[in-house]
Amino acid sequence: MQLKNMENGPDLTDRLQLLLAAIVESSDDSIISKDLNGIIMSWNAAAGRMFGYEAVEIIGQSILRLIPEELHHEEDMILAKLRAGQRIDHYETIRIRKNGERFDISVTISPLIDSGGNIIGASKVAREITERKLMEQKLILSEKLAATGRMAATIAHEINNPLDAVMNLMYLARTSKTLNSAKSYIQTAEQELERVSHIARQTLGYYRENGAHSPILLQDLVQDVLTVYQGKITAAGITVDCEFADHPAITASKGELVQVLSNIVANSIDAMSHGGVLRIQIERADSPAGVRIEIKDQGIGVRQEDIARVFDPFFTTKGQLGTGIGLWVVKQLVEKHGGEITLSSRTEPERSGTTVFIFLPLTSQAATESNNVN
């Protein structure tokens, strides 16, 4: 550390230490140090405000007092990393205040090394992110509503067409001169009504459910999403090529996975306004066990400089038409299920297109928690 305007002298070390202590004390972030057994060694004012403990009552106590019981295993993982000399950056987790209230924090933990090079403990710099988490939840909810709206508009189109034909058929039946021709119109009307109820069953049903986890065969979900977008797919002159290898059912939220798949399929359709092939492959994954899905389009593609940002909130390449949160929510939902999502794309004419890869585990932490709640 370098100091300005400080004369060298015997008390320089003392003054430096006082300065550092003042910096730590006046920080807005909680700064806590602990030894390698997880015993708290120092506690700044911000930590007091955040956790509700005075320094005197918490110093010498175990750090576990700040961690919710079901997350105590995190401390073992943290200590193991520290002993190996590793640092933990911006780890997002939940901690607990003196009054029992839980809150979201982002914490950076680094090993403390003495002059002999030995690891003697760790410093923790923690920032409360409850507000940010709340904002994120609101954003997810608003995207869910927007996705519902977009899907509703598509479903409306798929339902209104057969209904239009049914209205004509009933009118023709009513004004028919012979019973036989009236019967034939009514028969066709019945077939159209069957189509309407099929679409309603396949699509509107999802909005009744509350995100509860159940066993799901991904290929069924893909088929349902394709049913919803059939009109748009045909209108854009897109050919769909599905290749479903044998794959196990996964435990997940049906509504959320429909949102994931429909966002990606809708993006592909938007990118292929002049037609092309939309290829969807599903296969089993072994280590870790789960299902892999690949959705590949021949659309306009995403520019290389934009690829890194496609999962960022509010980033869009669709101008006024995009909200920029579709893929961000897709990523949140996939990760909530313990899965992973990546995207590759190219924009060269004739070879352009985007491929989205998703891995979903057989069961996720979220599924286990949801089932416990249920």
Next chain:
Amino acid sequence: MLDITPSEAYLFADEIASNLIALEKRRARRNTRSMSKPTILIVDDQHLVADTTKEVLNRSGFKAVCAYNGRSALEIAAKLRPDYLLSDVLMPGMNGVELAIAIQKELPETRIVLFSGQAGITDIVSKAKADGHTFDLLAKPIHPEKLLEHLKQKA
């Protein structure tokens, strides 16, 4: 007094006569047209919607013809010169608004009505509006009697 030679007078009279004949022919054509059934071209990629609408309109005093996409609708329209165009909006290839703009340019007398299952929310219609093309837009499903009433109002 006109200062013309007899041969000039002859040519002049001939011109007047041929103009009168052309005028009479046009009048006759207009009369037969107004007495015959109005023609309507129905365009929808959903065959059943197009076919049943055609039957409804044929039973109600129209001479209806169907097309199932924008391109073939344009070809039919060029020959048929229909009094009305009734077209879906969302169709593969040429959409209903593109078709309507093309027909408006080629056949300005054709009365145009669009119908769509996603009335009012299609980006296509709002974009056309921004470009100065406003069309009547009916929401599907539409009762046949309401459709007939709407077409009569445009007559």
